[in-house]
Amino acid sequence: MKIDLSGTTAIVTGSTGGIGLAIARGLAGAGASVVVNGRTQAKADATAAAIVKAIPGAKVRGVGADVSTAGGCASLVKAVPDADILINNAGIFEPKSFFDIPDEDWGRFFEVNVMSGVRLSRAYMPGMLKRNWGRIVFISSESAINVPTEMIHYGMTKTAQLAISRGLAEMTKGTAVTVNSVLPGPTMSEGVEAFVKDLARQNGQSVDEAASQFVKQHRGTSLIQRFATVDEIANMVVYVSSREAAVTNGAALRAEGGILQTIA
Template identity: 80%
Template sequence: MKIDLSGKTALVTGSTAGIGNAIAKGLAVAGAEVVVNGRSQAKVDAAVVAIAKSVPDSKLRGIAADVSTAAGCKALVAALPQADILVNNAGIYEPKDFFDIPDEEWGRFFEINVMSGVRLSRGYMPGMLKRNWGRIVFISSESAINIPTEMIHYGMTKTAQLSIARGLAQLARGTAVTVNSVLAGPTLSEGVETFVKELARQNGQSVEEAAANFVKQHRPTSLLQRFATPEEIANLVVYACSKEASATNGAALRAEGGIVNTIA
């Protein structure tokens, strides 16, 4: 299968690093004009340069905007009034005991992980429907289904994303606009890699041993038995954004290494 997204404009939020950066790169390889987004102009510019270097002749643009706020989302839509593909990737996580999570943290997680996708979908989906083609993908997590007791507030936001994506897909019934979620599993992005390296140092292990032990201890149902790479998550996202994925709609697509212990 050759995925060709030439002529399509794709916005990936939170794409200066990690899974978002891998998605941006994958969409660029497929020929889309990719808009890289992050809060810092310097990081956005650096990401654009890095992708351009690894994907020659790619069409790239960077827009710095803080999508955790209504004002930031409004500014992003103003700078980019139209997009054919929207990947709602921006998000945060933090292990924290439930009884130590104050109201403000619940609100902060909801604003960043949920409302950013709500606001941007509201900004871009009407144009997609008018043109009768579009792709919206929410980067959710296996934590949407297997709520992690060490970060219940994070799990709540990932579940909310599934509800929103399914509802939006139903709004697009009978059109060529699709809305899906991708359930990512534990992924060795930059932040997680730093965490794993520190675990390895503390326990006198190699990074590989520390990573494998973490997955076995905290995600024992994993069939992959390791962290996924950002590129492995990005591969499924790029497919969901493709013309070839026209019959995939309203779905929670799994790239979580078999952690979710169900056949459906």
């Protein structure tokens, strides 16, 4: 199967690093005109240039906008009025005891992880419906189902994404627009790598030892028994963004290495 997204415009929020960057690279490699998004224009431009250098002929541009705010989402929409593919990837996480999470953190996590996708889907989905083709993908997490006790506020936002995604999918009935979620498991993005390195320093371990121990202790049901790579997650996202994924709609697609012990 050859995925060809030429002629489409794709926006990937929070794509100057980690899973978002891998998704942007994957979509660009499949021929989409990709909009890389980060909080600053300089970082977005630098990332776009790096993708073009790695993929000669790729069509990539950067748009600096902080999508954790209503104003930032509006700036992104102003810069890119229409999109065929929207990847709601921007997100934050932080291990913290439930009893130490203040109200402000609950609000901050909800604004970044949930409202960014709500606002941008509200802006771009009408155009997709009018053109009768489009893809919206929310990058959720296995934590949406296995809510981690060390990050309950994060898990809450990931569960909310599943509800929003499924609700929006119901609005696409009879059209060629799809809305889905992808649920990564532990993935070795830059942010997670920094977290694992910190664990390694605290415990006097190598990074590989700390990563292996984390999976065994906190995600013991993992069938792959390791962190995924960002490209492994991006592969699933590129597929569900494609024309070939026409009958995948309203789904929560698992890319978590078998952590979730369910058959559906």
